[in-house]
Amino acid sequence: MYLAKHFLLSFLFALFSLDFTVAQQQPEIIPIPTTYLLNQGEFQWDNKVGLVLENFPNQGNYLQQEALRLLNLPLQEIESVSKTILIRKVNDLKEGYTLDIQQNSVTIEAADETGAFYGVISLLQLAHASKEKNGKIILPNWKIQDSPKYEWRGIMLDESRYFFGMEKVKQLLDHMAYYKLNTFHWHLTDAPGWRIEIKNFPKLTTVGGIGNQSEPNAPAAYYTQEEIKEIVRYARERMIRVIPEIDMPGHATAANRAYPEHSGGGSEKYPDFTFHPAKETTYAYLSQILHEVDALFPSNMMHLGGDEVSFGNQMWPKDPDVLRLMENERLTDMKDVEDYFFERMADTLFRFSNKVLAWDEMASANLPKDKTIIFWWRHDKKEQLSLSLKNGYPTVVCPRIPFYFDFLQQEDHKYGRKWAGAYAPLEAVYNFDMDAFGIKKEDENLILGIQANLWTETVPNEDRFDFLMYPRIAALAEVVWSQNENQSYPQFMERLEVHLDKYKAEKLYYYNPFDPDHHPEPVYEP
Template identity: 55%
Template sequence: MLDESRHFFGKTKVKQLLDLMAHYKLNKFHWHLTDSHGWRLQIKKYPKLTTVGGIGNFTDSTASAQYYTQANIREIVAYAKKRFIDVIPEIDMPGHATAANKAYPRFSGGSVVGYPNFTFDPSKEETYKYLSTIIKETNSLFPAKMIHLGGDEVFLGIQAWLKNPDIVNLMAHKGYKTPTDLEHYFFRRMGDTVIKLGSKVLCWDEAVETDLPANKTVVFWWRQNKPQSLKLALDKNYSVVLCPRLPMYFDFVQDSTHVSGRKWDSTTVVGYQLQNKYNTVQDVYNFPDKFLEGRELKSKNIIGIQANLWTETVDTEKRLDYLIFPRMAALAEAAWSTAANKNDITFNNKLKAEIEWYKRAGIYYYNPSKPAEHPEVIDFKPKKQIKH
């Protein structure tokens, strides 16, 4: 998964990543195109989403609008298809909506301190029509027939709903006791829109609570400190993609000496064998076998694994490559190798040859056996705490 809302990398870089994914037989490209810091997907019915919502990024709120036209999208999707890769768009809702609300403020669910216009307004029927149009245009561009609707971290801005009389009245009318109940109603409605278009709904693990139809929904488990969310998803018979922050977030540092990037702020994760607060190549390689309990590993509902690269701390292609390689090689091994066939020594020997290939290809990588070979690409300090 590549986040291009926080920082935009463009068509040439995405194609290069698709080439490298094909090299490793990775078959799904999850494209995070909308979030609080920028809307990157052209929607013809609502042009301000890109011309206004596409202005700025995580480091510069005044940066010129950057986004993909629908022609760009079709070109990249076709490029991926030739490499046997499905492209899955993410249109985040009802939270992480600040960029969209900058473009069309009438659909905003209000603001709280630190999270201005973070949600969509669930009380207006016009909101659902607006988002349904966006989903329909998006669906027409991506033949994989899968749309990721996010559904994560809505709690960051949801208290703003209680300040809006129309939203409070809707809650009372439907008998909802909390804004979270209304959040689930919202997500079910938008999920139903996706399903009626013949596509599957993909979502982060918070959305397990919304009771979307199990045969039409794929849950992405990202909160390794919430093992109960994974258990609930499996109990409800959802298909599940494993992408927990530890060890599958590639914006986390790779070594204890690295200073730029994220580390987990807690060592307490009940039931999981977490050694580090960061994500080494070796930990990625050994996922999920040395991280999950036997029942979960044996579940037929676990359909794959995914690495996520959030880009709050990634504003250059050089840093992007440094965080991805060689962990992309470890991801491929983790995805396609059985536990019985995994061997750390064998993998490390293969990695040496792969690093030689990176050299010839001109890729800026991290070498775990020779950390000084390529210095860490230092990034800025984030302006605020990163949540996801």
């Protein structure tokens, strides 16, 4: 009798000790909101529901467009109806939004346009996942309060190696918005091709735009300045900032094909890989380029690369101009020359009121802390993350494992990358934990957020793009937005299923973690 009673008490204690936040029913939203409560009742959404906008007309217009596109539901601005969707401004919310669904009303409240937009996104996701009854979308009466964990929630796309074009980029921006990601880092220049029109130097695209990773003579492919402006506008509508990357002083082969007088040479494997670090004409040339690029992007941020320069700086130690520069500036080695170059080009951006962004090789450079952001990418060099934080740089975390989306998703895949046998499955993306890096309490505010990077050496077509991006983009979203205590991989997988239906409807060639053979891994043939 005693043992039975003891067992019962132990069972009840264990039951009531469960984390209620995780154990309770979750709203069908990715990323999972901060707090949520399911009340009794439901809201029935049909074409008789009216939209009431006290504020935020742009977000109301977006809701109308997406309700028609995703749900086939027209939504008109009509106040004199019995059921309404209301979007309004409240000043007591610092960030984020509240979403309150009741029997006859849906209310989205936010202090600013960004919060209102994310409230709209959550409503659309709930509607997309809901059941239909008599031609009406049935929304459970959720009460949600939500705000992001990290300010920087990013995706980087490399279009130098393979060019995808405006419609594919817009499709990616649509999905970034759907997952509340807010930063599109656009890698537009590298060794294989230069992809952004510069009017002062037209050969950058007409010559430097020729070729890609596998076909050096492929026709020139690039974005005109008008196309750039359209993509920036489209992203802004979705609360996404666009940050261009103009890589230097390495990864410059495409630019040097167009204007070889600015080449600093390269190596046998990486010819004409660098810009010349000791010619004043090179600095003037690059400054003009950056001036044009700055005019196209209102983010006031530009990424200048700064990575892997040693792959192709073998001519520098033999160049009389470089040796003279080292003597005059008291530089001791090639890393000093590299940093000198980067600091000068950063000064150009500062004159345009831009922040300079750089890969973690620049964590040791002498750059102003309030105008610089470092991207830690070398997962095998944790000391670079520590150095960036020690030197006071705001830092974006994007380690190869698990945030390089060109890495394999499962062990038997053949055509992506691995690092010492490691790859980047969906679960590894989802379970990434910043706490594992032992960041000091006083340095935590320097971590701006997390970004995933899609390098495209092995991504020659849209099928492979889709296969590598979806659904890992959804796992990334929950890592960067949701609080740790709300995260649960099994429950994420339950919520993910309806998103795969959305990918299918949009004809994406996505990876299906529930049925890995649903879409076989696309072959990459260089």
